[in-house]
Amino acid sequence: xxxxxxxxxxxxxxxxxxxxxxxxxxxxxxxxxxxxxxxxxxxxxxxxxxxxxxxxxxxxxxxxxxxxxxxxxxxxxxxxxxxxxxxxxxxxxxxxxxxxxxxxxxxxxxxxxxxxxxxxxxxxxxxxxxxxxx
Numbered sequence: 001x002x003x004x005x006x007x008x009x010x011x012x013x014x015x016x017x018x019x020x021x022x023x024x025x026x027x028x029x030x031x032x033x034x035x036x037x038x039x040x041x042x043x044x045x046x047x048x049x050x051x052x053x054x055x056x057x058x059x060x061x062x063x064x065x066x067x068x069x070x071x072x073x074x075x076x077x078x079x080x081x082x083x084x085x086x087x088x089x090x091x092x093x094x095x096x097x098x099x100x101x102x103x104x105x106x107x108x109x110x111x112x113x114x115x116x117x118x119x120x121x122x123x124x125x126x127x128x129x130x131x132x133x134x
Contacts, residue, residue, distance in 0.1 A: 003128045004100050008076070008121035009033065011130060012058075015100065016076040016118045025111050028077050028118060031104040032064060032095065035131045040066035043095045046088045048073075048106055053081045055108060062105065064095065077117045079110040 003009070007017035013036035019027040037043065045065040055061045055075035062073040084106050088094060095103035110117040122130065 003033070003124045003131075005124035007100075008118040008123060009127035009130075010058075010074060010076045010121055012072075012074045013039075014074055014076050016121060018116060018118060019107060025079075025109045026117055027082055028079070028108045028110055029104050030073075030076060030106050030108060031099055032073060033127070033131075034099045036064075036071070037096050037099045037103070040064060040071060041068040042066055043092045046092045046095070046105070048084045048088070049081045051081050051084060055079060055081060064092075073105060075108065076121055077108055077110050079108040079117075081106050082109040083107040 007015045009015050013033045015031050015033050017029045019029050043064055043066045047063040049055060049061045056078045057075055059075055060072040061075045064071050064073055085104050088105070097103065
């Protein structure tokens, strides 16, 4: 699977995609990358934050458990959790099947007007270079 160029990435293998803005905040959808889900193997459980929880960039906000290991999921931006993907409670394997679509984890509301809160993250080419080890 290719690395979509419509979103930004962390060096911890999360992706962030701006969903829109309402003038006072920007909503950013977050998930783990195809590389991360592939390295984890079959995902069997997901622990996500609650709506209303405050998260900070680079801080753990949940866990993804696979048949191989348990990995923290880190917030790529600072804000308040606006939505969680409730479907993952019953079908966590959706992350393996569609990490950039139906397998999203949370949406974070980032306060502030204008600007892209994901701008400091890696673009697709930089993330792919990280994954490729170059």
